[in-house]
Amino acid sequence: QKEVEQDPGPLSVPEGAIVSLNCTYSNSAFQYFMWYRQYSRKGPELLMYTYSSGNKEDGRFTAQVDKSSKYISLFIRDSQPSDSATYLCAPRGNRDDKIIFGKGTRLHILP
Amino acid sequence: EPEVTQTPSHQVTQMGQEVILRCVPISNHLYFYWYRQILGQKVEFLVSFYNNEISEKSEIFDDQFSVERPDGSNFTLKIRSTKLEDSAMYFCASSQGYNEQFFGPGTRLTVL
Numbered sequence: 001q002k003e004v005e006q007d008p009g010p011l012s013v014p015e016g017a018i019v020s021l022n023c024t025y026s027n028s029a030f031q032y033f034m035w036y037r038q039y040s041r042k043g044p045e046l047l048m049y050t051y052s053s054g055n056k057e058d059g060r061f062t063a064q065v066d067k068s069s070k071y072i073s074l075f076i077r078d079s080q081p082s083d084s085a086t087y088l089c090a091p092r093g094n095r096d097d098k099i100i101f102g103k104g105t106r107l108h109i110l111p
Numbered sequence: 112e113p114e115v116t117q118t119p120s121h122q123v124t125q126m127g128q129e130v131i132l133r134c135v136p137i138s139n140h141l142y143f144y145w146y147r148q149i150l151g152q153k154v155e156f157l158v159s160f161y162n163n164e165i166s167e168k169s170e171i172f173d174d175q176f177s178v179e180r181p182d183g184s185n186f187t188l189k190i191r192s193t194k195l196e197d198s199a200m201y202f203c204a205s206s207q208g209y210n211e212q213f214f215g216p217g218t219r220l221t222v223l
Contacts, residue, residue: 034211043115043202043214044154088154097142097159097167099212104153 003027006089006102014110019076021105023089026070030091030100033065035074038086038104047087048074079109113137115215117203123221124193132188132218134203143186144204144212145178147171154202160186193222 006023013019021035032051036044048063050056056063064073072089089102116135124130136143145157158168160178177189186205190197200219204212 032210036214038154041200041217041219043216046211046213049211094209097144097161098156098169099146099154100156101154 003100004089004091004102006087006105008103009106010108011105012108012110013079015079015081017079017109019079019083019107019109021074021076021087021089021107023072023102024070025072025089025091025100027091027093027100028067028070029093031094032092033063033072034090034092034099035061035063035072036088036090036101038088040086044088044090044101081109081111083107084109115203115205115213117201117215117218119218120216121219121221123223126195126222127192130190130193130220132190132201132203132220134186134188134215135184136186136203136205137213138184140205140207140213142166142206142208142212143178143180144206145188146202146204146214147199148202148217149199157188190220193220195222198222 004025035048038044050063053065053067060077062075086104086106088104090099092099118133143160148154158172159166175191179187200217202217203215206212
């Protein structure tokens with residue numbers, strides 16, 4: 001079983017829709033959960049950072065972590081064409097240095 | 112807003128040559144990292160660096176790779192004898208502690 005799994009997409013939704021991006025992981029030691037956004041041929045840009053289970057909201061973005069089912073979600077409200085990018089699920093252990101990235105989900109917002 | 116910078120943005124080299132990729136982390140950060148991304152694949156961890164020494168490295172980071180913080184601002188990745196399969200985007204990242212890691216724009220390395 002892969003450590004971090006994401007549906008690669010592409011996921012195409014109309015502008016203004018709510019987007020749901022999901023990720024599963026296998027390592028129960030993961031404690032920190034990040035979502036990064038990556039535009040083509042650019043570096044990952046940190047979007048959301050949560051610790052352990054629960055929800056976190058930041059503007060149009062909401063991150064949810066369910067450690068019991070090892071399931072992570074990112075919701076984007078009022079999606080914009082500028083949200084078109086690859087979204088990387090990125091968990092990390094409590095004392096680990098490294099981030100384990102998923103392959104990412106390509107999102108395309110249709111104007 | 113402070114950011115991680117990397118130079119060069121694109122490096123082309125011949126197989127067997129040495130390359131040095133350079134990074135300037137965010138100034139008050141203490142932890143430094145290198146990751147790479149082969150075209151079409153996921154971002155992979157290479158190495159982390161703290162207090163002037165390597166704190167963790169992956170299987171990819173073999174004897175051909177080395178890292179250095181030569182002064183108070185730069186962080187470098189050296190590949191001694193490049194191979195074709197080293198062609199990738201190399202990302203530098205930094206963090207204050209065991210929290211968010213901020214990534215640079217990357218250096219695209221092409222080995223011919």
